[in-house]
Amino acid sequence: xxxxxxVKPRPDTGLYNAKVGIWxxxxxxxxxxxxxxxxxxxxxxxxxxxxxxxxxxxxWLGMTNTIVLIFSSVTVVLSWASLKMGQFKRYKLYxxxxxxxxxxxxxxxxxEYHDKFIHYEVILTDGRIADGHIExxxxxxxxxxxLGWWPKDEAALxxxxxxxxxxxxxxxxxxxxxxxxxxxxxxxxTAIYFVxxxxxxLHVLAGAIVIFAIWGPLAKVWEQDPERYINxxxxxxxxxxxxxxxxxxxxxxxxxx
Amino acid sequence: xxxxxxxxxxxxxxxHSTEEIxxxxxxxxxxxxxxxxxxxxxxxxxxxxxxxxxxxxVAALIIASAKGFLVAGFxxxxxxxKKMIYAVLACTGFFFLALMYLTLLSMAHGSVIxxx
Numbered sequence: 001x002x003x004x005x006x007v008k009p010r011p012d013t014g015l016y017n018a019k020v021g022i023w024x025x026x027x028x029x030x031x032x033x034x035x036x037x038x039x040x041x042x043x044x045x046x047x048x049x050x051x052x053x054x055x056x057x058x059x060w061l062g063m064t065n066t067i068v069l070i071f072s073s074v075t076v077v078l079s080w081a082s083l084k085m086g087q088f089k090r091y092k093l094y095x096x097x098x099x100x101x102x103x104x105x106x107x108x109x110x111x112e113y114h115d116k117f118i119h120y121e122v123i124l125t126d127g128r129i130a131d132g133h134i135e136x137x138x139x140x141x142x143x144x145x146x147l148g149w150w151p152k153d154e155a156a157l158x159x160x161x162x163x164x165x166x167x168x169x170x171x172x173x174x175x176x177x178x179x180x181x182x183x184x185x186x187x188x189x190t191a192i193y194f195v196x197x198x199x200x201x202l203h204v205l206a207g208a209i210v211i212f213a214i215w216g217p218l219a220k221v222w223e224q225d226p227e228r229y230i231n232x233x234x235x236x237x238x239x240x241x242x243x244x245x246x247x248x249x250x251x252x253x254x255x256x257x
Numbered sequence: 258x259x260x261x262x263x264x265x266x267x268x269x270x271x272x273h274s275t276e277e278i279x280x281x282x283x284x285x286x287x288x289x290x291x292x293x294x295x296x297x298x299x300x301x302x303x304x305x306x307x308x309x310x311x312x313x314x315v316a317a318l319i320i321a322s323a324k325g326f327l328v329a330g331f332x333x334x335x336x337x338x339k340k341m342i343y344a345v346l347a348c349t350g351f352f353f354l355a356l357m358y359l360t361l362l363s364m365a366h367g368s369v370i371x372x373x
Contacts, residue, residue: 014339023342027349034353038360045364059300066296074289077332081282085275241332248324251296252317256303257310 007228022235026242029203033246036196040253043188053189054159054257056182058112062255065108066247069204072101073244076211076237083230088222091233095215098240102208109201116182116190120146121157122171123178130169131157134181144171144179193254200250203243210236288331295324 009016044052079094115133122130122144132148139145146169151157180186184194214232222229302316330336335346 013341015341020341020345023345027345030349030353031356034356038356041360042363059303063296063300067293070289070292070296073292073328073332074285077285078282081278081285084278238333241328244332245325245328248292248328249321252299252303252321256300257314257317 007225007231016231018231018235019238022238026238029242033196033199036192036199037249037253040192040196043192047188050155051158053187055162056160056189057193057255058115059255061108061112062251065105066251068101068105068108069244069247072098072105073241075101076240080230080233080237083222083226083233086226092215092219095211095233099208099212099215102204102211105204106201106208109197109204113194119182120144120148120179121182121186122146122176124171124175125177126175129154129157130171131160132166132169135168138170142173144173144176145169146171196250196254200243200246203239203246207236207240207243211240284331288327292324292327295320295327299324 003017004010005015005017007016013020075094075097079091079098082088082090082094118133118136120132120134124130129151130146130148131151132146135145135147147166148169149160149164149166150169151160182190184191214229214236218229218232221232299317299320302320303313305313307313307316335342
């Protein structure tokens with residue numbers, strides 16, 4: 001027995017099944033990200049005075065990623081419109097660009113994550129703080145080499161002055177009290193940053209896989225049942241726009257404020 | 258891939274002619290440009306010293322909300338969607354606002370309500 005309204009819209013609602021399904025799914029996604037945004041608000045508001053980090057992320061990389069996602073949203077909606085006009089080659093071109101944008105976004109995000117994992121805060125036994133990127137080639141069993149600076153205290157570390165001097169720092173391991181990179185375990189800011197952006201990046205990856213599958217292996221559906229194919233592109237596009245929408249809020253919240 | 262046909266019979270949705278779709282495509286491009294300008298404005302507004310971080314936060318959220326409206330309204334076609342979708346979103350909006358209210362409530366009962 002054929003499932004009704006899998007392609008044609010139901011007369012009373014004007015919607016086909018998958019469209020109702022994706023909107024219900026997106027509703028659950030709003031609550032998921034909403035809960036995490038609430039966590040962010042609570043962590044930030046309850047942080048001790050002067051202990052919420054600012055300018056820890058590269059604004060220009062975040063802005064580039066925002067533009068990449070916006071551009072991909074445009075290509076997604078143009079690909080769908082191209083299909084509605086029967087222009088399959090144009091659809092392939094636009095969605096190909098979308099997939100490239102998704103990969104670009106993930107590459108930039110990976111670079112940012114890597115940057116945080118090689119960035120260390122070192123507290124010395126005499127109470128001084130060194131902060132910078134580890135120089136793995138020059139770090140030995142006896143000394144740790146950083147390319148960084150000496151914040152005067154934890155508060156200075158929370159909001160590093162723009163253009164502070166960067167120098168090569170060599171610290172004997174005997175003088176190190178604690179040493180920790182800027183991974184999710186570093187503080188509540190990095191924890192919520194990695195959770196929010198990591199979950200978002202997983203959505204980008206999932207969306208890219210679905211768009212690629214429809215674009216490549218499942219493209220034969222276009223010849224067999226074009227309306228079904230357009231519906232699939234529309235539904236995957238709705239998911240992609242939602243991913244873009246989430247990033248539009250994540251960017252200022254995490255990178256700028 | 259050999260599926261490069263341009264001739265598949267595609268039914269246009271009711272009331273959507275090829276010319277209307279072309280007009281929509283131009284609109285999508287304009288909105289894309291507006292979103293990119295909005296991104297630049299967000300960064301610019303964050304770099305201005307308004308004298309209070311709260312103003313920066315409000316400015317950034319207003320710009321982000323405007324961008325969100327463009328994406329949801331035009332790219333996701335929410336400005337001309339079916340009633341059932343609006344009903345789903347109304348329920349979502351209700352529970353999302355309830356979540357935010359609970360967050361604000363917990364802050365009001367705590368010792369710290371100042372944004373840092």
